[in-house]
Amino acid sequence: MQQSTHAGREGREGREGREGDVLAVVSQSGPTVSFFDAASDRLLGTVQVLAEPHELCFDPTQRLLWCTTAYHSGYYHANSGRRTELTVIDPDTRRIVEVVDLAPEHGPHGLALDPARGRLYVSVEGSVDRPGGVVVIDTGTRRPIGRIDTDAPGPHWFAIDPAGRIGYATNKEAPFVSVVDLDRGVLTVKVEVPGSEGLAVSADGTAFVAAPYFGSHPAGTERPAPGIRVIDGRTASVVDTLPTDDVIMPVHLTSTGKLLAGEVRVEPDPESRLGRNAPGRLTVFDAGTRKRLGQVEVGLFPLTITSSPDGRLAYVSNVVSSTVDIVDLETLQGVARLDIAKLGEPGAHGLAYLPRPA
8 A cells, every 4th residue: 555655756855864763643533643664654553542642742761652632532622522541652562551541631632741850741621620731740650740720721732941941831712822830830921822723932942833723713803814923931922923824733843943834724615614625835934033934735734743853854744634744844845745544544633753762
């Protein structure tokens, strides 16, 4: 079965030295996590997991892969009930090590790792008796050791600064980004941002936040222009907006300082008031200068982005087409496409790049 499509000889560019590296891909409706050879795109194996898997996070210290399972079926705002579990996978043997139950916490989604302190942060949704928040997990024992409230019903994405001191939670409906002190375990400030999606934090503590939220907005009001809000970590305020043509969902920063954003595009459809999905775009900025470097067409509804450790290749999962586009960030050209749908795995979502064992 054909698993990838290459764009001519460019499909080999950027692959040197990747032998033994692995790309893990979530199929949200599989529900599975599939593992691909990063040098050849060959399928290595698949692990069946609980429905409905969303995001992945690789812990290189414990050499374990964490997977959130947010709902029994469906997605945010349209699901049959929220799950409470995280699945822990050994990526080398491709076996489940443990299923960690966070109950009564539910709707786990965003993941952020502090390897120096052995902490994993997991965003969870709120309920009648408590707001949404972030659960803190000890990666050695794989057990929760704390919770930080974010004062919003649906913190969906979470990221931390490189020092592991400050965390940022984006909130789909709430008109702010929650900033938390990770040492004290408290919410410190709310930065005014229209309902937000993905985010990434640079080495100097600057946060890049996708906004507005890809969903409805109050009737009779004008939808804010799409783009990436830039939050100064020192002042906890929005200092700039990087404009985009369409609404952004995922945001990612590479090791070389490139800011990657996944634009969701919708075309008019006379048979549907919501329109139909058009090919998405990977838009690339220089995080330092905040200048746009270029765009590359990707699959339908880009939802997660990651990159190789050297910053050469970007990986974009597209949930509607269930594909993963591999993009050379030096040439800004697509070099391959993993067709997860052809493997019988709909809904490509979470991604993780796993360097080979030392």
